[in-house]
Amino acid sequence: MPSPLPTQTQFVLDPNWSLWVIIYFWLGGIAAGSYFTAALAQLIGGDCHRAIIRTAHLIAFPLVSICSILLIVDLYRPERFWHMVIQSETYLPMFKWWSPMSVGAWALLIFGAFSAASFLNSLWELGIRLPFGNFMNALHHGWIGTIFNFLGSFFGFFIASYTGVLMDTSNQPIWSDQGFMGALFLASAASTGVAATYLLTPKNVETEEGLGELNGFDRWAMILELAIIVIFFIALGAALSSIVLTSIYGLILVFGVAVLGLIVPLLLHRFAGHARWVMYVAPALVLVGGFLLRYVMVMMPHHI
């Protein structure tokens, strides 16, 4: 029986994922994006990007740690957070490959371990000698380092995208009415992760060339993100897209995320790329756009 409604998810309840989840999606994206960027830079470009890679590693682990706290705080029963990975009655591992939240909980644990190892290695390289620093340093070099970076980039990509797949894999309006949320969040993780790394990397002669390459990669990610936003609306269909675009959330998505967070930084790099202030303003705008994207996507289904 055909439905007269533009979506079959009109009757569901709001899960009330709060600001904690929105911030987690944002910071988790930055952490994952900066980490897989560092891993790819190491794998492809070699050690000539060490200063940038160090910065990315120093960003990723603290943010992932904050993310873990945010996720626990968001639970209505935070003391039961461990039920995500351990069965409370049998104490056996709790894992459902078909549930993105279950897989994501495990992936977050593993990604946390990778980012912690890289964080300790970066401190070691900076001369801060913490326990196991030497071992962590060994993990990042030679063939072991190649495997480590390959696996690290895999889990980085996973953390960057699973939150979007989690939203797609629901029955919420808009979230489940297309299939591009995972792709969109991954592209946004790339743009925001690179932006954070670019923002915090020391600007000097040693890093100048690497920052230029990082900038080129950021442009690639931003253009990809813009393309996916367009595809997102096409996938939603005319009826839902018109509802979204005529709402405050649609306006934020278009003007806050696409224009302010992507197009303006791209134009700044294109026409004023040599100005020093652009090095700070453009990535800051990308980060703001990344937050607005998560805010809009989480809030939209039940507030339009």
Next chain:
Amino acid sequence: MANAKGFFTDTTVCIGCKACQVACHQWNQLPTNSAFALTGASYDNTLTLDAYNWRHVKFIEQFPDTRAADAGRWLMMSDCCKHCVHAGCLEVCPTGAIIRTEYDTVYIQQDVCNGCRNCVAGCPFGVVAMDHVSGTAKKCTLCYDRLQNGLTPACAQACPTGSILFGDVQDLLTRARARVDQLHSQGRTAAYLYGDSADIVGGLNVFYLLEDKPEVYGLPSNPRLPSRNLWPSSGLSILTAAIVALGAFLNFRSRRLARPNANPNA
């Protein structure tokens, strides 16, 4: 499942007395909503299923603005969890708190649920709701405790008109189809069963006899499982990751090509 238990709800004989709601509240010791209020929009003041209303009698008041005496009608439907054969809530629950019982019903273990609300997002019917006092997800249990003691669920026992029939799902289906045939023979040709076939999330153990479109009763005509998007979304994410990696390759390769033996010392 051969032993599946469920409800057949015949909306054509529901009189909206809400005895089922009261019985559900009493047996399950559910509190009333903290602030009693009249909605002003309907004779029904419960309005929706939630953590404290595991059963809800919907009043669908179809009256024209003219209030012409012969133009309107009441539709009433006693609603609850559908105990889907393929349940969206059970599918996405990351803790294993939601289980399928020996009666093929869907049950939330209150001592396991950690309040992540993924089941709320996954239920296509808007049944599962959060209890802000216990911090856990709640819904109809199909009186699991009563079933274990050979009793009929409280709502079905209390229903004075036989609108809610409890029993083995296969037996209920036979009775339901006979009831549809009976109504059709009486000229009520709009009557049909909702949730009796596997087309709707594998079939509903709690299914309905309706006389209008599902949406009129607040039911989706084509409810689906959350997992329908799992592989497409994952595939698109992998494709995006490949494009991102290609971007990294194109931008980070230049100096490696220029200086293949660059000193790696950090």
